[in-house]
Amino acid sequence: MKRIAVVATVYRYLSHAQHIGDRFLVGYPRDGAWHKPDMKVVSLYVDQKPEGDQSAARAKEFDFQVYPTIAETLRCGGSKLAVDAVLVIGEHGDYKRNDKGQVLYPRYEFVKQCVDVFEKDGVAVPVYNDKHLSYSFEHAKWMVDTSKRLKFPMLAGSSLPVTWRLPDIELPLNTEIESALMVGYGGADVMDFHGFEALQCMVERRKGGESGVAAVQMIEGDAVWKAGAEGRYSKELLTAALSRSDSPQGQTIVDGRTQDLVAKGELPKLVKNPAAYFIEYRDGLKATLLMLNGAVKDFNFAARVKGAGIQSTQFFLSPEPNVTYSACLVRKIEEMFETGKAPYPVERTLLVSGILESCLTSRVEGQKRLETPHLSVQYRAPQVSQHART
Amino acid sequence: MKISRRSLLLGMASAPVLLRMQRRPARPKLAAICTTYFKYSHSQHIVDRFLEGYGWNGTWHHPPMDLVSIYIDQIRDDDVSKSRLEQFPTMKLYPTIAEALTLGGSKLAVDGVVLVGEHGRYPRNEKGQTKYPRYEFFKQIVKVFEDSGRSVPVFNDKHLSWNWEWAKEMYDTSRKMGFPLMAGSSLPVTWRTPSIEMPMGARLREAMCVCYGGVDSYDFHGLETLQCMVERRSGGETGVKWLQAYRGDAFWRAHQEGVWPKDLFEASLCRSHTLKPAREGFNDVRPSVEQMRGLVKDPVAYRYEHHDALMCTMVLMSGLIEDFNFAARIDGQPGIFSTQMYLPMPPARTSLANFFSPLVNNFEQMYLTGKETYPPERTLLTTGLTAAGVESLFRQQARYDTPHLAIKYQAPKASTFWRT
Numbered sequence: 001m002k003r004i005a006v007v008a009t010v011y012r013y014l015s016h017a018q019h020i021g022d023r024f025l026v027g028y029p030r031d032g033a034w035h036k037p038d039m040k041v042v043s044l045y046v047d048q049k050p051e052g053d054q055s056a057a058r059a060k061e062f063d064f065q066v067y068p069t070i071a072e073t074l075r076c077g078g079s080k081l082a083v084d085a086v087l088v089i090g091e092h093g094d095y096k097r098n099d100k101g102q103v104l105y106p107r108y109e110f111v112k113q114c115v116d117v118f119e120k121d122g123v124a125v126p127v128y129n130d131k132h133l134s135y136s137f138e139h140a141k142w143m144v145d146t147s148k149r150l151k152f153p154m155l156a157g158s159s160l161p162v163t164w165r166l167p168d169i170e171l172p173l174n175t176e177i178e179s180a181l182m183v184g185y186g187g188a189d190v191m192d193f194h195g196f197e198a199l200q201c202m203v204e205r206r207k208g209g210e211s212g213v214a215a216v217q218m219i220e221g222d223a224v225w226k227a228g229a230e231g232r233y234s235k236e237l238l239t240a241a242l243s244r245s246d247s248p249q250g251q252t253i254v255d256g257r258t259q260d261l262v263a264k265g266e267l268p269k270l271v272k273n274p275a276a277y278f279i280e281y282r283d284g285l286k287a288t289l290l291m292l293n294g295a296v297k298d299f300n301f302a303a304r305v306k307g308a309g310i311q312s313t314q315f316f317l318s319p320e321p322n323v324t325y326s327a328c329l330v331r332k333i334e335e336m337f338e339t340g341k342a343p344y345p346v347e348r349t350l351l352v353s354g355i356l357e358s359c360l361t362s363r364v365e366g367q368k369r370l371e372t373p374h375l376s377v378q379y380r381a382p383q384v385s386q387h388a389r390t
Numbered sequence: 391m392k393i394s395r396r397s398l399l400l401g402m403a404s405a406p407v408l409l410r411m412q413r414r415p416a417r418p419k420l421a422a423i424c425t426t427y428f429k430y431s432h433s434q435h436i437v438d439r440f441l442e443g444y445g446w447n448g449t450w451h452h453p454p455m456d457l458v459s460i461y462i463d464q465i466r467d468d469d470v471s472k473s474r475l476e477q478f479p480t481m482k483l484y485p486t487i488a489e490a491l492t493l494g495g496s497k498l499a500v501d502g503v504v505l506v507g508e509h510g511r512y513p514r515n516e517k518g519q520t521k522y523p524r525y526e527f528f529k530q531i532v533k534v535f536e537d538s539g540r541s542v543p544v545f546n547d548k549h550l551s552w553n554w555e556w557a558k559e560m561y562d563t564s565r566k567m568g569f570p571l572m573a574g575s576s577l578p579v580t581w582r583t584p585s586i587e588m589p590m591g592a593r594l595r596e597a598m599c600v601c602y603g604g605v606d607s608y609d610f611h612g613l614e615t616l617q618c619m620v621e622r623r624s625g626g627e628t629g630v631k632w633l634q635a636y637r638g639d640a641f642w643r644a645h646q647e648g649v650w651p652k653d654l655f656e657a658s659l660c661r662s663h664t665l666k667p668a669r670e671g672f673n674d675v676r677p678s679v680e681q682m683r684g685l686v687k688d689p690v691a692y693r694y695e696h697h698d699a700l701m702c703t704m705v706l707m708s709g710l711i712e713d714f715n716f717a718a719r720i721d722g723q724p725g726i727f728s729t730q731m732y733l734p735m736p737p738a739r740t741s742l743a744n745f746f747s748p749l750v751n752n753f754e755q756m757y758l759t760g761k762e763t764y765p766p767e768r769t770l771l772t773t774g775l776t777a778a779g780v781e782s783l784f785r786q787q788a789r790y791d792t793p794h795l796a797i798k799y800q801a802p803k804a805s806t807f808w809r810t
Contacts, residue, residue, distance in 0.1 A: 243445030
């Protein structure tokens with residue numbers, strides 16, 4: 001039975017560590033059965049113990065130890081690495097934001113301490129890193145490069161790429177994508193990351209594979225509507241994406257009606273501070289993430305595909321508290337722990353981490369376009385669809 | 391039960407010729423006959439989609455037809471129809487059903503009828519059934535058809551009637567007069583997670599839906615969830631022989647004794663997105679039977695046998711889940727076939743009840759083509775099963791024989807649920 005170490009910022013109700021960690025403890029629904037991973041959580045590190053901390057209670061009930069350092073957690077108090085895999089969950093907890101608005105979650109620091117143990121003990125094991133690798137692309141790159149150097153499998157990212165889709169579509173591999181657009185909601189450096197991951201898991205399937213990003217720009221406010229009017233993103237794709245939404249705000253909240261938000265010109269009325277993130281890929285593809293707080297509360301994608309018209313879908317975030325989409329993610333983590341192979345490339349999340357950082361830099365630098373030669377991250381999408389469909 | 395157009399014409403020589411071939415209008419006009427129209431009422435969900443359009447196939451879809459008249463039986467304080475009538479002057483409110491159908495004239499003047507008899511204040515009978523006036527509305531619609539010598543397609547939201555005899559009469563009338571009739575719930579046509587269809591001709595012995603809600607209410611949706619799947623089985627639908635309801639302690643006893651298959655029950659729960667955490671501090675944990683007993687105050691099951699020996703169980707587990715989950719065992723296939731019929735239900739999870747979109751889209755096609763996209767016999771049967779469940783509960787959970795539910799039909803080959 002594989003032994004798992006959990007390295008987390010906090011472990012309290014509805015934190016990512018609880019969502020993900022608990023599924024290794026109590027199991028999760030999978031393919032219409034309750035699945036219990038054939039793995040045992042043997043050790044836990046929590047960086048902070050806020051009110052509601054569950055670390056001690058979980059350790060007692062599920063018979064594992066909470067250790068004061070990451071090294072001890074990976075060695076289970078002994079002198080050598082004593083686990084077969086590590087869950088790094090650096091989401092939630094009280095951490096500062098920098099001047100770009102990025103929360104300084106210590107994911108890099110956590111992984112670095114894991115790597116220190118791997119190097120000292122001469123053994124490396126699979127690592128899952130929740131959400132983006134780091135707020136810093138440089139750190140993120142070091143994390144991925146190190147996993148290659150030490151030859152340990154690494155998986156990272158959001159649940160969005162692996163959750164249910166409404167409808168259940170996948171873009172065929174090597175498809176020619178002419179343009180792509182994602183609509184999301186929520187705050188910068190939190191929910192925009194999920195929007196990028198959903199966008200990226202679709203466009204990475206295009207002809208030629210992922211080539212990396214040449215330039216980005218993030219704009220906010222009325223400039224977003226102006227950019228739309230000037231055709232910088234497609235109204236047709238925006239209509240398609242929003243046609244997939246189950247959560248239009250405004251008049252729907254008032255009296256329940258359906259609304260064509262684009263044609264009726266409702267968006268500027270509903271969205272006080274819109275944000276557009278423009279991505280220019282190195283192979284010429286242009287994609288846009290629109291964060292439209294106040295207009296919708298879900299994530300919807302649309303792309304114009306050569307020979308297949310507009311393809312669109314909703315990335316389904318199933319309701320709280322169960323958030324069964326995190327079960328979809330745990331399934332993939334478990335698969336990597338079991339097989340030693342990441343089911344999809346960590347380079348996706350490396351690229352997304354860099355796109356997000358550069359977009360937030362663009363925002364603080366007068367919303368100007370930034371060239372991103374460092375983002376020439378190249379990789380191939382997995383052949384097999386990875387999202388929930390069984 | 392099938393009556394050909396020719397034999398009917400021959401046999402009804404003295405009756406007005408109701409069945410003359412209609413040319414389908416390029417852009418049909420529709421009348422909506424509603425009980426009430428408030429935010430998140432079925433009328434609002436359905437009629438608004440004709441007025442405002444709705445998201446469909448990745449674009450904004452305006453049905454190629456005009457809803458020109460509406461009758462509303464109860465205008466409540468929270469009515470929202472007034473704003474629609476102001477905003478869409480092409481739709482006119484009429485004080486009677488007949489006038490809504492004749493547009494104030496003397497003859498039927500619309501090409502289709504949308505009958506939404508859900509919500510509103512109507513009395514309950516001693517069995518707990520809400521006496522929604524769908525049958526009464528339907529009779530008035532048919533009267534106009536008869537007086538006009540012409541009939542048009544009718545969609546009836548939810549079950550046909552709380553009263554089986556009336557439901558049967560509604561169905562029979564549509565067959566006799568030869569007008570297309572669609573009815574039922576959104577459950578058969580909404581998204582599924584996973585997006586799977588029962589293979590046509592599957593050999594089934596046991597099927598189950600575990601869902602939530604009350605008797606004479608969501609039980610109907612659970613029965614439609616089951617029926618849209620099992621009707622695809624080998625040999626087609628054969629009808630139902632008997633039904634027995636279980637409630638309260640009798641439910642838990644039956645569950646423990648294995649009256650219905652526990653593995654299908656478990657599979658259904660594992661498709662839920664809303665399994666109530668049985669333990670504080672956990673967000674998604676498998677409940678024990680004892681924990682379920684603590685969460686579910688009023689469990690209900692309808693267990694029934696089809697004429698070809700298929701056994702079905704519809705379970706209401708309010709307090710444990712808030713979604714509709716299906717499971718069945720298919721002969722020759724390993725494991726259990728299971729899925730969730732997903733309703734993006736407002737206001738908790740969404741703002742739009744978009745499961746009405748595939749429902750509207752299906753009956754929209756009927757107005758355009760004159761063809762039912764799925765058979766009304768499905769809803770005739772689930773209407774009878776709903777009433778039979780109520781009856782069994784009323785008779786102290788006694789087994790209730792249903793010789794009247796020997797309803798045979800074939801499911802359409804094409805899938806009609808939302809997958810694009």
